[in-house]
Every structure is written in C-alpha cells, then in structure tokens.
Amino acid sequence: xxxxxxxxxxxxxxxxxxxxxxxxxxxxxxxxxxxxxxxxxxxxxxxxxxxxxxxxxxxxxxxxxxxxxxxxxxxxxxxxxxxxxxxxxxxxxxxxxxxxxxxxxxxxxxxxxxxxxxxxxxxxxxxxxxxxxxxxxxxxxxxxxxxxxxxxxxxxxxxxxxxxxxxxxxxxxxxxxxxxxxxxxxxxxxxxxxxxxxxxxxxxxxxxxxxxxxxxxxxxxxx
Amino acid sequence: xxxxxxxxxxxxxxxxxxxxxxxxxxxxxxxxxxxxxxxxxxxxxxxxxxxxxxxxxxxxxxxxxxxxxxxxxxxxxxxxxxxxxxxxxxxxxxxxxxxxxxxxxxxxxxxxxxxxxxxxxxxxxxxxxxxxxxxxxxxxxxxxxxxxxxxxxxxxxxxxxxxxxxxxxxxxxxxxxxxxxxxxxxxxxxxxxxxxxxxxxxxxxxxxxxxxxxxxxxxxxxxxxxxxxxxxxxxxxxxxxxxxxxxxxxxxxxxxxxxxxxxxxxxxxxxxxxxxxxxxxxxxxxxxxxxxxxxxxxxxxxxxxxxxxxxxxxxxxxxxxxxxxxxxxxxxxxxxxxxxxxxxxxxxxxxxxxxxxxxxxxxxxxxxxxxxxxxxxxxxxxxxxxxxxxxxxxxxxxxxxxxxxxxxxxxxxxxxxxxxxxxxxxxxxxxxxxxxxxxxxxxxxxxxxxxxxx
Numbered sequence: 322x323x324x325x326x327x328x329x330x331x332x333x334x335x336x337x338x339x340x341x342x343x344x345x346x347x348x349x350x351x352x353x354x355x356x357x358x359x360x361x362x363x364x365x366x367x368x369x370x371x372x373x374x375x376x377x378x379x380x381x382x383x384x385x386x387x388x389x390x391x392x393x394x395x396x397x398x399x400x401x402x403x404x405x406x407x408x409x410x411x412x413x414x415x416x417x418x419x420x421x422x423x424x425x426x427x428x429x430x431x432x433x434x435x436x437x438x439x440x441x442x443x444x445x446x447x448x449x450x451x452x453x454x455x456x457x458x459x460x461x462x463x464x465x466x467x468x469x470x471x472x473x474x475x476x477x478x479x480x481x482x483x484x485x486x487x488x489x490x491x492x493x494x495x496x497x498x499x500x501x502x503x504x505x506x507x508x509x510x511x512x513x514x515x516x517x518x519x520x521x522x523x524x525x526x527x528x529x530x531x532x533x534x535x536x537x538x539x540x541x542x543x544x
Numbered sequence: 545x546x547x548x549x550x551x552x553x554x555x556x557x558x559x560x561x562x563x564x565x566x567x568x569x570x571x572x573x574x575x576x577x578x579x580x581x582x583x584x585x586x587x588x589x590x591x592x593x594x595x596x597x598x599x600x601x602x603x604x605x606x607x608x609x610x611x612x613x614x615x616x617x618x619x620x621x622x623x624x625x626x627x628x629x630x631x632x633x634x635x636x637x638x639x640x641x642x643x644x645x646x647x648x649x650x651x652x653x654x655x656x657x658x659x660x661x662x663x664x665x666x667x668x669x670x671x672x673x674x675x676x677x678x679x680x681x682x683x684x685x686x687x688x689x690x691x692x693x694x695x696x697x698x699x700x701x702x703x704x705x706x707x708x709x710x711x712x713x714x715x716x717x718x719x720x721x722x723x724x725x726x727x728x729x730x731x732x733x734x735x736x737x738x739x740x741x742x743x744x745x746x747x748x749x750x751x752x753x754x755x756x757x758x759x760x761x762x763x764x765x766x767x768x769x770x771x772x773x774x775x776x777x778x779x780x781x782x783x784x785x786x787x788x789x790x791x792x793x794x795x796x797x798x799x800x801x802x803x804x805x806x807x808x809x810x811x812x813x814x815x816x817x818x819x820x821x822x823x824x825x826x827x828x829x830x831x832x833x834x835x836x837x838x839x840x841x842x843x844x845x846x847x848x849x850x851x852x853x854x855x856x857x858x859x860x861x862x863x864x865x866x867x868x869x870x871x872x873x874x875x876x877x878x879x880x881x882x883x884x885x886x887x888x889x890x891x892x893x894x895x896x897x898x899x900x901x902x903x904x905x906x907x908x909x910x911x912x913x914x915x916x917x918x919x920x921x922x923x924x925x926x927x928x929x930x931x932x933x934x935x936x937x938x939x940x941x942x943x944x945x946x947x948x949x950x951x952x953x954x955x956x957x958x959x960x961x962x963x964x965x966x967x968x969x970x971x972x973x974x975x976x977x978x979x980x981x982x983x984x985x986x987x988x989x990x991x992x993x994x995x996x997x998x
Binding site: 325326327328329330331410411413414415418421422425426429509510511541542543 | 576577578579742750755759760762763768769770771774784785786787788789792
C-alpha cells in the first residue's frame with residue numbers, strides 16, 4: 322500500500338522542498354552577485370533579479386543585500402521562508418522534530434531582519450546557509466525512504482531544475498536532474514523506476530520539460 | 545497560600561539552587577523554535593503565540609498521586625457507565641437518582657443517539673479532569689469533568705523533553721515518574737475500539753488554537769492528521785483519501801472538534817470542518833469516535849453535581865475524590881441557600897466553558913447580585929453555585945523573581961481496555977496575583993507536574 326499521506330500534506334512537503342531549495346539557490350546567487358557588486362560589476366544584482374522578473378534598485382553592495390533579502394518583492398527571504406514555515410506546520414507530523422525546528426529558526430532569522438536595529442550583512446546569509454544545511458542534513462539522515470521524504474526530494478529537484486533553467490539552457494546536467502525527478506515520480510506513482518525513467522528523456526524546450534513534470538505531478542497528487 | 549514544604553520540595557530547591565538560572569530563557573527558545581503554540585483569536589485576528597510557561601514544576605508525591613489516580617479511575621468509570629446507561633436503559637433516570645428533566649435540559653444531551661451503544665461500550669476515552677487542592681481541608685477536589693475534547697497534554701510532554709535537556713540534574717538525582725507513554729495510552733485505546741482500519745486524528749485545521757497539539761499527538765501516536773475533506777463516507781464506512789486518490793478504511797477517529805461541528809448532514813449544516821455522513825458510519829458501528837458523541841451531557845456543570853451519586857449508584861462505592869460543594873438553584877432548598885449567600889459563592893453558567901461565564905459573588909455590587917438573582921430565578925437550570933474554594937498557590941518564577949500564583953491541575957485519564965491515569969498533567973496558573981482563573985483561553989500559563997517519590 323505504501324505510505325499513507327493526504328494530498329494536502331504531500332503538496333505541503335513538495336512545496337516545503339521547493340521553498341527551501343529556492344532560498345538556498347537564491348542565497349547562493351546573491352552571494353555571487355554581492356561579490357561582483359562590490360568592485361566588479363555594480364549591476365550584477367540588477368541582472369540577477371532580472372532573471373526573476375524583479376526590478377531591483379540599490380546604490381551600494383550592502384544596500385543590494387538588504388533589498389535582495391528583505392525588499393518588497395516576491396523573492397524576498399521573509400516571504401519565502403514564511404511559505405516554508407507554513408508548509409512545515411501543515412506537514413509537521415511527517416517531519417522530524419529537528420528539521421521542523423530548523424525551518425522555524427530559518428524564518429525567525431529573517432523575521433529578525435525586520436527589526437530596525439538589525440544590520441543586514443553577509444552574516445545573515447551565512448547563518449541561513451548553515452540552517453539550510455542542517456535541514457537537508459536532517460532529511461538525508463532518515464534511513465528508510467518513505468513517500469514523505471520523496472515528496473520533499475521531488476520539490477527540491479523540481480525547484481533545482483526550474484532555477485537552473487533561469488540561468489542556463491538545457492544541458493547534460495539538467496537532463497540528469499530531470500531523470501532523477503522522473504525516477505521519484507515513478508516511485509510515487511507505484512511504477513517500476515527502471516522501466517520508465519529511460520523513456521522520459523527530455524525533448525523540446527525547458528518550458529516543455531517543466532510542463533511535462535508538472536503534468537505528471539498532477540496525476541500523482543490527487544486533491 | 546503555598547502548600548507546606550515537603551522533603552520532595554526541599555530536594556527540588558536544593559538542586560535548583562545549584563542550577564544556572566539564566567538557562568531558563570532556553571525554554572522560550574525551544575517553545576519558539578518548535579512552535580509550541582496555543583493560538584488565540586482576538587478582535588477577529590488570528591494570533592499565533594506560545595503558551596506562557598513557568599519553569600518551577602508542581603510537585604506531587606507518588607503516594608498522594610496514587611490516591612488521585614484511584615479517585616480518577618473510579619470517577620471516569622462511573623461517568624462512562626452513566627453515559628452508557630443514559631443513552632440505553634436510562635435506569636439512573638427511571639430510579640430518580642438524576643432527574644429526567646435535568647438530563648433533557650442539558651445542552652449536551654442528544655436524544656437522537658438514544659439506543660446506540662458505541663464500540664466496546666466505551667464513551668469516555670480521553671478525559672481531562674480539573675482539580676484543585678483545597679487549603680482548608682488540605683485535600684484535592686474535583687472542579688470539572690471534561691469528557692468531550694479535553695486539550696493540553698502535549699504542552700507538558702513537550703516541555704518535559706526540554707527540561708531533561710536543559711536541567712538534567714533533576715532527573716538524574718530525583719525519582720520523577722516518566723511521562724512519555726501518554727500518546728501510547730491514546731493509541732492503545734484507539735486500537736481497542738477500532739472498528740477496522742487506520743487511526744486518524746481529525747483536526748479543524750491549521751488555525752485552530754490547539755493545532756500544535758493535534759499535530760504533535762498525531763505524530764507521536766503514528767496516526768494520520770486529517771482535516772474533514774480528507775475523509776469521505778461511502779456505504780456507511782469512513783475512508784481516508786490518500787494522496788494518490790486511493791481510499792483507505794478508517795476504524796477509529798480521535799476527533800478534535802465538538803459534536804455540533806462533526807457532521808453537517810446531522811448537526812450544524814453550516815459546519816465546514818465536519819465530515820458529511822460520519823455520524824451514519826458511527827451509528828452503523830463501522831467507526832469509533834473518540835470521545836463518543838453526546839458526552840456533553842456528562843460534563844455539563846449541572847450534571848457534575850450528581851457524579852458522587854453516580855459513583856454510589858453504579859459502583860456501590862463512596863467517592864474517593866470529592867466535588868467542590870455545589871448547589872443547584874433547580875432545587876428549592878439549594879436556591880434559598882444560594883440567594884442567602886450569593887455574595888460569597890461562585891456562580892457558573894452551565895453552558896459556558898474555558899473560564900467564561902464564571903461570576904465571583906464577592907466581586908459584584910449589590911445591584912449586580914440582585915440582577916443575577918433575577919436571572920437565576922428565571923432560568924434556574926442554567927446556573928450552578930459553588931463555594932469559593934481557596935486553593936493553594938504554586939511558586940512561579942515570573943519576571944525574574946519567585947511569586948505565588950493560583951494553580952489548578954488537569955489530570956488526563958484514558959479509557960481503553962483499562963483505565964490509565966497519566967503520571968503527569970497540566971498545571972495551569974493565573975498570570976496575576978490573586979486571580980482564580982487559570983484557563984489558557986483566559987491568558988493563563990502552564991507548568992510541568994512531577995510525580996515524585998523519595
């Protein structure tokens with residue numbers, strides 16, 4: 322029968338994986354851009370956020386960090402970590418206590434940046450990355466993979482490939498991730514992974530690839 | 545007034561004096577990090593907040609708790625027999641022990657369920673019995689029976705876990721009863737009454753005040769946490785909707801919502817948090833509901849008056865634990881006493897809960913008391929009156945100093961194949977000095993309860 326889990330929890334776990342991965346990937350890109358903004362390319366932050374459809378304005382490197390992390394846009398860390406927190410609360414009884422606590426702490430870290438006296442600098446990114454490493458570490462520790470772990474992993478990989486496509490064209494690396502996604506989707510749909518994952522080789526544009534993945538997810542999680 | 549210090553207290557304070565008091569703040573860090581919340585709705589807004597917590601535990605000796613335990617087992621057994629009798633043969637009413645009119649006027653009495661007997665004839669699966677320790681007679685008295693959806697057990701469970709990590713010395717050096725088994729009491733009771741299928745915890749949802757507890761207990765009991773629309777009834781059987789669309793039979797439901805909301809096709813049609821058809825499945829004997837539907841009659845504040853009589857009637861025993869002295873204006877003699885002594889009594893509206901509808905005579909003006917008498921005269925069944933119990937304070941460490949606060953104690957009793965009393969409970973204290981209202985919904989805090997021996 323496999324894992325018993327509601328569609329709501331499955332969806333929450335999937336989105337939890339996506340938001341944590343999105344935060345991690347965004348922070349990674351922000352750090353790279355921050356380094357360039359200091360003395361190489363003042364517009365590196367503008368270019369980065371252009372990929373997300375966000376028009377970012379700043380004068381200094383520290384200002385870039387502040388608007389990137391806490392500015393009024395849909396990719397700010399408070400919003401993203403708030404979504405992660407909400408999904409963690411909904412799926413709490415399928416998470417281990419440590420990973421749940423780290424997710425709450427991650428959101429609290431960004432909540433703290435809204436206080437007037439808090440200076441937003443590299444340290445916050447460093448702390449956030451440590452927490453994210455602990456979150457992924459806690460998920461990885463679980464010895465026997467159950468469906469709830471697969472939903473988180475699925476979200477993580479879908480976000481990873483989605484993020485990747487914002488910066489790169491399809492290539493061998495994205496093919497590997499997509500193949501892994503299909504393997505998990507096969508497991509979750511009860512099919513034998515080896516028999517089907519080969520047939521999921523990418524074709525068409527990155528947009529077609531993502532559409533195919535989303536379509537398959539819709540057939541697996543039935544609300 | 546604080547309870548007389550015992551050897552157990554002395555041992556506690558001895559270890560306490562050697563601890564780093566600054567580490568107390570780590571408890572709040574834990575509460576925040578793990579979202580140990582009791583949420584509130586204030587002025588229409590949802591407020592997510594952690595329950596105020598105090599680090600000084602209530603200490604009860606194992607010997608003293610043993611008497612409480614026996615008294616609670618006796619009480620819950622009698623209450624279960626009362627409910628089963630009331631909804632089947634109603635002998636206790638026919639024999640005039642409890643007036644029929646009194647039962648029928650109880651808002652929790654559901655005559656539609658007359659003749660129905662639930663799985664294993666168990667109705668009072670999970671019970672929260674509120675007690676205080678009276679300073680006059682130095683004994684525990686029962687204030688209230690909560691036989692519908694008592695909450696709160698997850699808070700001491702969570703905090704005990706933290707306590708052991710932050711201050712292990714107490715647990716190394718003192719003989720404190722372990723408490724981790726509480727979720728297994730519920731899980732075993734669910735298995736015992738299960739009608740075939742998985743166990744689920746039914747929550748109203750994410751924004752319920754006790755959602756943390758629902759989620760915590762489901763995880764600890766290895767049961768699925770579900771909202772109403774994740775269950776479906778087909779051919780009088782209840783099913784869990786799995787993520788892949790498959791239906792999985794449900795045999796037992798620990799429901800965390802009141803009767804009125806559990807099934808919109810049977811009770812309140814406006815309920816969005818109930819499962820359509822679940823009552824039909826229940827009445828067909830295809831699913832167990834914990835607690836049973838219709839229990840509200842037994843934890844009605846008016847019926848509380850008759851619990852000692854129930855113990856005598858069903859068990860032929862004298863109650864081990866006493867009720868607080870209670871008067872029913874429904875009876876002429878009691879009404880006369882109430883009217884003559886109203887300024888020193890506590891008047892409770894039987895329809896209210898959570899510390900609402902409680903009036904203290906000594907705080908009211910003559911005009912207010914006269915008005916209250918008129919209301920009681922018009923609706924005698926709506927009220928009970930109790931002597932004001934002077935109950936012990938507990939030491940609390942608030943605002944970096946030790947202070948005394950009124951505290952009650954909610955004991956948890958789980959009925960399955962046998963009746964288990966959890967060797968812990970929820971000690972709730974009032975935040976303000978002299979306040980008698982300790983309920984969480986009134987802003988009260990909680991502390992751990994240690995059942996100890998030398």
